[in-house]
Amino acid sequence: xxxxxxxPEIYKLMGSLTGAFIxxxxxxxxxxxxxxxxxxxxxxxxxxxxxxxxxxxTWDETPEKIFAASTFVAAVSxxxxxxxxxxxKSWAEKQKS
Numbered sequence: 001x002x003x004x005x006x007x008p009e010i011y012k013l014m015g016s017l018t019g020a021f022i023x024x025x026x027x028x029x030x031x032x033x034x035x036x037x038x039x040x041x042x043x044x045x046x047x048x049x050x051x052x053x054x055x056x057x058t059w060d061e062t063p064e065k066i067f068a069a070s071t072f073v074a075a076v077s078x079x080x081x082x083x084x085x086x087x088x089k090s091w092a093e094k095q096k097s
Contacts, residue, residue, distance in 0.1 A: 008061065008063075008066050011063045011066040011067045011070070012046070012047055012050050012051070012066055012067075012070045013047065013070075014067060014070075015046060015050060015066065015067040015068065015069065015070030015071040015074065016042070016043045016044075016045075016046025016047050016050065016070045016071070016073075016074045017043060017046075017074075018067075018071045018074070019042055019043075019046045019070060019071040019072065019073065019074025019075035019076075019077075020038070020039045020042035020043045020046065020074050020075075021039075022071070022074075022075040023038060023039075023042045023074065023075050023076075023077070023078045023079075024038060024039060024042075026075070027078065027079065038078050041077065041078060041081065042074040042075070042077050042078055043074060045073055045074055045077035046070040046071065046073045046074030046077070047070065049073045049077075050066065050069045050070030050073050050074075051066075051069070052073075053069040053072065053073050054066060054069035057069070
């Protein structure tokens with residue numbers, strides 16, 4: 001029987017913070033307010049959706065997989081949110097016409 005990590009929340013938090021840092025380095029923030037809001041948003045997304053990705057990928061509950069899933073989700077969350085916002089703005093403009 002395989003045992004999971006002692007405290008997966010630690011790995012999830014570390015992965016989320018790492019992903020938020022990667023997001024800030026990859027897409028440079030405009031100002032400090034933007035950086036803070038993106039860091040908080042990415043960290044929350046990594047914490048909330050990291051386990052969902054790990055389960056969908058059918059990964060075992062090992063510290064490495066928990067860390068990787070949370071890092072990935074946190075890193076791409078801001079880009080995905082930006083794409084969704086642009087799509088909504090485009091749709092709204094079409095509705096006004």
